[in-house]
Every structure is written in structure tokens, then in C-alpha cells.
């Protein structure tokens with residue numbers, strides 16, 4: 591670190607650390623700034639939770655397998671990196687999500703968006719929700735919107751608007767499939783702000799979703815965009831493109847940051863790596879899981895560390911199985927199925 595040159599250290603080489611490095615590097619180049627960048631990743635590979643394996647002709651994702659096109663940043667990043675031709679959507683001929691109910695796979699009613707129906711005819715005929723549960727759901731059409739801005743759990747929100755049966759049979763398994771979390775512990779404000787907007791703007795979730803569906807239907811359909819997008823050769827393509835866009839000498843892999851200290855004159859931070867190296871940096875960007883950031887930040891900011899360590903993490907396992915199509919005696923017209931706890 592020279593007198594005028596500043597150093598930014600990024601801890602963690604998952605998608606967060608790599609995309610931060612990419613945009614900082616772009617800024618340094620465009621503005622010709624005297625900034626040195628360094629990224630430290632503890633594993634011998636980059637990508638963090640993103641791990642794609644190619645085996646026997648299969649592209650297997652060990653972590654995430656797609657991103658939501660509605661949140662445009664990931665698609666935009668692919669365009670920045672020039673890998674937009676690798677983007678693929680879901681198979682348009684296939685639709686349907688199944689829920690295991692009373693020992694049978696039942697299809698989520700056609701037109702179901704998020705947690706509420708937008709097509710009454712297919713919903714009424716669908717056996718997933720009991721007649722009593724359907725009546726409770728219909729109360730969403732007349733219930734007033736909540737006045738207070740106070741946050742509530744996703745479970746409280748869904749039960750308040752649509753009833754307990756929708757929570758247990760639909761919201762809980764779908765949310766567990768996406769967030770690997772229990773709706774009782776999830777803030778609706780942080781995880782599904784769109785549901786709150788629907789209630790605020792339309793009072794009823796069902797009416798709001800029907801209006802949204804009409805707006806979407808009237809819009810020019812994008813030729814390739816579907817709700818979920820991924821990359822032809824797996825999400826590792828994004829990781830490789832990000833890594834290749836960065837000068838190799840700024841990336842350290844296979845060494846863990848074990849301590850971050852502020853220099854006594856407060857001029858910069860000192861990062862100590864497990865392998866024995868020390869690095870000086872003016873700014874440190876933590877792109878690590880919250881509990882790791884908490885542990886590293888504790889000597890610098892005790893309160894922030896406490897807040898970070900209050901974020902709960904759970905472990906997940908991904909098992910990939912492949913079957914010959916011939917050995918499945920029924921139609922495979924669906925994305926998959928989820929299993930409710932009840």
C-alpha cells in the first residue's frame with residue numbers, strides 16, 4: 591500500500607464477493623483510480639454456494655440452479671459479462687408444480703401466483719384445498735388491509751389473509767423449497783415485500799394478483815424470458831466469467847482470513863490469513879456468511895457482530911438422482927413436487 595494508493599480487500603469469493611470485485615474493478619478502470627483490489631477465498635475454488643458438476647452428460651447443480659428474471663440484476667450481470675447468449679429459460683412446454691397431499695401428488699391449481707389463485711374455475715375444481723379452506727381463502731376478497739406498518743412473519747401474514755390451510759399446504763412447502771426456511775421465522779417485509787405491496791395497493795391479494803396478471807398478459811411477451819432463468823452450462827458459467835474478468839493476481843484462493851484488526855493509528859485494517867500472510871487494506875468488504883462476518887468483525891464493532899450473529903443459518907443437502915425416462919410410467923409434465931410437513 592503506497593501513500594496515495596488505496597486498497598480494498600474483499601473477503602469471500604462467492605457470487606457476492608466476485609460481483610463486488612467485478613464492479614469495483616470496472617470503476618477503477620473507467621475512472622483511472624489509484625485503487626488496489628484484493629479478493630481472498632478460503633476454498634481452492636471460487637463460487638461459494640454455486641457449484642456445478644458435469645457428469646455423464648448431466649449438468650448437476652450442487653447449490654442454486656436458477657435465478658428469478660423478475661429481479662433483473664443477475665440477467666443484467668450476464669449481459670455485462672457478455673454471456674447473455676448462454677441464458678436459458680424454463681422449458682415452455684412444461685408447467686405445473688405438485689404438492690404431496692394425502693399420499694397423492696396434486697397439482698397446484700392453474701393460475702396460482704405466489705400463495706393465491708388468479709383463476710377461480712381451476713381453483714374451485716382443484717382438490718388440494720378443502721371446501722372449508724377455500725371459503726376461508728375467499729375471505730381475502732372482503733378482509734380489510736392491515737393498517738399498521740409493523741412487520742409480521744410470513745406465516746402470520748398468510749394465515750391472516752388466506753387461512754391456516756393455505757399456509758400449511760401451499761405456502762410452507764413452497765417457501766421451504768425456495769428459502770429452506772420456516773415461514774414462522776421469516777419477516778414478510780424482508781422476504782416477500784411484494785405480498786405487502788399487493789395488500790397495500792389492492793387490499794385483497796387475490797384481486798391484486800388478478801390485476802397484475804392482466805397487466806402482464808397485455809405486455810409484449812419477451813421471446814426468451816421466463817420466470818426462472820439459468821445458464822446453459824450451469825451457474826458456474828457466471829462464476830468463471832466473473833473470475834476471468836479480474837486480473838488473476840488480485841485473487842487469493844485456498845487461504846482463510848482469520849483476523850481483521852484496525853491499525854492503532856486507525857489508518858487502515860490488517861487482515862491475517864491462516865497461511866501466515868498479512869494484508870493491509872483501507873476498506874474491507876465482507877462477502878461471507880453472516881456468522882463468519884460476525885466473528886471477523888467482533889473486535890472492530892461488537893454491536894454489528896451481535897446483529898450479524900442473530901441471523902440463523904440452517905444446513906441443507908442436495909441429492910441429484912437420474913432415471914431413465916422409460917422407467918417412469920406416467921407423464922413428467924411438471925417442474926417438481928414439494929412435501930408439506932403436515
Ligand SMILES: Cc1cc2nc3c(=O)[nH]c(=O)nc-3n(C[C@H](O)[C@H](O)[C@H](O)COP(=O)(O)OP(=O)(O)OC[C@H]3O[C@@H](n4cnc5c(N)ncnc54)[C@H](O)[C@@H]3O)c2cc1C
Pocket residue numbers: 601602603604605606607630631632633636637638639640652653654655656657658845846847848877878879882906907908
Ligand atoms: C442448496 C441451495 C440452493 C439454492 N438455490 C438457489 C436458487 O435456485 N436461486 C437463488 O437465487 N439462490 C439460491 N440459493 C441461495 C444462493 O446460493 C446464495 O444466496 C448465494 O449463492 C450466496 O452467495 P454469497 O457469495 O453471498 O455467499 P457464499 O456463496 O456463501 O460465499 C461466501 C464465500 O466466502 C468464503 N469464506 C467464508 N469464510 C471465509 C473466510 N474466513 N475467509 C475467506 N473466505 C471465506 C466461502 O468459502 C464462500 O466461498 C441456494 C442456496 C443453497 C445452499
